[in-house]
Amino acid sequence: MKLATYKDGSRDGQLVVVSRDLHLAHFATGVATRLQQVLDDWNFLSPQLQDLYQTLNQGKARHAFAFEPARCMAPLPRAYQWVDGSAYPTHIERLSRGRGAEAPADFMTDPRVYQGGSDDLLGPCDDAVFADPAWGIDFEAELAAVTGDIAMGTGPDAALDGVRLLMLANDWSLRELVPGELAKQFGFMQSKPATAFAPVAVTPDELGDAWRGGRVHLPVSVAWNGRPVGRVDAGAEMSLHFGQIIAHVARTRRLRAGSIVGGGTVSQADAASGYGCIAEQRAREILEHGSAHTAYMAYGDRLRIEVLGGDRQSVFGAIDQSVAPPPLTR
DSSP states (O other), X not given: OEEEXXXXXXXXXXXXXXXXXXXXXXXOTXXXXXXXXXXXXXXXXXXHHHHHHHHHHTTOOTTOEEOOGGGBOOSSSSOSEEEEEOOOHHHHHHHHHHTTOOOOTTTTTSOOEEEEOOSSOBOTTSOEEOSOGGGTEEOOEEEEEEXXXXXXXXXXXXXXXXXXXXXXXXXXXXXXXXXXHHHTTSOOSTTSOOOEEOSOEEOGGGGGGGEETTEEOSEEEEEETXXXXXXXXXXXXXXXXXHHHHHHHTTSSOBOTTEEEEOOSOOOSOGGGBOSSHHHHHHHHHHHHSSOOOOOBOTTOEEEEEEBOTTSXXXXXXXXXXXXXXXXXX
């Protein structure tokens, strides 16, 4: 099943069911108006949406209309929780070594997570607005899971069973603000602005064999100003699966339905796969050539992130954003 949220002038938008090929959509009004409603009452409402989804795919939905990603908000425009992990060893190692440090000894077994802002999440075609390009504007291509209710102390296998939906994310980062924040020893805040999400959230079964071992075994493609810079397999080198990351977050607290948990910037050791964020590419340049030459993003830059399935069709739709200054300075 594939679900999206259309803009309607409200904070939470209007829930729509989207066809498998992303060509058609249908308002879910007869079942639920918002995605959070469905997550709160998943066992009762999701089968009804599944029926509508099947009817839509069969071409029998009477009030179907052309799906327009530009009209979408994030599938969950605001969420109860957004926690991002870092489960790709190559990413951690390169960034650590690039700044002259060693990677943490336990990063393969002890998840790294931070608590991000979840009250304002960007839609797939919303401008990414930053007040100062000198802050080091960087993208991070990621996969994320949306959970049902997860009890405190839940183990990895049970946590994996609690995954309701999967999404594609761009976890924007302001790299030049990171060192100052980390020096305070109190975590990220200003260096982690609003995260963007692809238009469509999908149930894990939509991925078929590509969803196995708690990982999405599909390449994430990244194009910067129309130039491909990454095609990174999201599953091949993910050291900790989503169940393990979710269980880590739930060790001392329960998670409520609608919590979003990210897997971190996708990364592979093979240089031919490119990169899922600029910081990793700059770290690679430092390690190989002694200095970084790839600049961070500037106003007017455009970014596209997408995942194609084995049938070459877009799974989540594309994140297609431009970097922009605040409205008063345009």
